[in-house]
Amino acid sequence: MTASTTAPPMIRMASVQKHFGPLHVLKDIDLEVPKGQVVVVLGPSGSGKSTLCRAINRLEPVDSGVIEVDGRPIPQEGRELARLRAEVGMVFQSFNLFAHKTILENVMLAPVKVRRQPAAEVRKSALELLERVGITNQADKYPAQLSGGQQQRAAIARALAMRPKVMLFDEPTSALDPEMVQEVLDVMTGLAADGMTMLVVTHEMGFARKAASRVVFMSEGEIVEDSTPEAFFTAPKSTRAKDFLGKILTH
Numbered sequence: 001m002t003a004s005t006t007a008p009p010m011i012r013m014a015s016v017q018k019h020f021g022p023l024h025v026l027k028d029i030d031l032e033v034p035k036g037q038v039v040v041v042l043g044p045s046g047s048g049k050s051t052l053c054r055a056i057n058r059l060e061p062v063d064s065g066v067i068e069v070d071g072r073p074i075p076q077e078g079r080e081l082a083r084l085r086a087e088v089g090m091v092f093q094s095f096n097l098f099a100h101k102t103i104l105e106n107v108m109l110a111p112v113k114v115r116r117q118p119a120a121e122v123r124k125s126a127l128e129l130l131e132r133v134g135i136t137n138q139a140d141k142y143p144a145q146l147s148g149g150q151q152q153r154a155a156i157a158r159a160l161a162m163r164p165k166v167m168l169f170d171e172p173t174s175a176l177d178p179e180m181v182q183e184v185l186d187v188m189t190g191l192a193a194d195g196m197t198m199l200v201v202t203h204e205m206g207f208a209r210k211a212a213s214r215v216v217f218m219s220e221g222e223i224v225e226d227s228t229p230e231a232f233f234t235a236p237k238s239t240r241a242k243d244f245l246g247k248i249l250t251h
């Protein structure tokens with residue numbers, strides 16, 4: 001076998017269970033994301049998409065099952081957990097930038113603090129990242145001085161600054177005004193084209209169709225379908241997926 005067929009998937013979840021009190025939010029989840037794939041997670045509100053994402057970098061502990069990142073079980077705590085968090089970049093709906101730091105400082109913060117890299121080196125790569133997301137000219141501004149789309153691109157640059165192996169996106173464009181959605185999706189599409197492994201929760205069907213290697217459809221804590229975008233959008237198998245598509249596509 002070649003190295004690529006023996007390489008562990010970047011993310012592996014097996015028999016993962018999670019409850020919030022009586023509510024069963026992740027029901028026996030099995031999911032593998034091979035290196036370089038872009039997996040888009042779709043599903044109605046409350047189906048467990050965010051919980052799934054948060055479980056992967058252990059923002060949300062699970063009840064049982066296996067979660068591995070690049071072949072290693074996710075650590076419970078301490079230094080090992082901090083290392084996992086550095087390897088798994090996450091971008092949320094809200095931009096989560098530090099309000100009292102400039103955009104450049106936001107991007108530099110974690111590499112300086114966590115990685116203890118020299119400031120000059122970090123500054124250089126931070127500026128390169130800002131260029132990659134198209135906001136070099138915003139480097140010395142504060143988050144409140146940027147548009148939502150620019151802030152979200154800064155948040156992506158900040159996550160990339162730790163040189164993650166995989167990026168998780170949880171509805172990164174949902175809080176944006178419509179005219180700013182595309183600029184963020186363009187950055188994500190570029191990342192995907194560069195080979196970044198990505199798990200993306202989104203309602204942007206255009207992105208799912210174009211950029212996804214696979215679409216995973218969740219409903220009531222279960223993965224109901226896991227297929228190519230082509231198959232999912234043209235011939236969804238389950239009634240639940242058909243209902244979901246019917247609602248969002250006629251929106």
Ligand SMILES: Nc1ncnc2c1ncn2[C@@H]1O[C@H](COP(=O)(O)OP(=O)(O)OP(=O)(O)O)[C@@H](O)[C@H]1O
Nearest residue numbers: 020021023025043044045046047048049050051052
């Ligand atoms: N911290 C929590 N405590 C209790 N229940 C929670 C908690 N977080 C989420 N839930 C519940 O778990 C279920 C799954 O929530 P989750 O946020 O993962 O759904 P989602 O698919 O991301 O929904 P949305 O599309 O609205 O973001 C929901 O019923 C939600 O109310």
Ligand SMILES: [Mg+2]
Nearest residue numbers: 049050051170
């Ligand atoms: Mg959610």
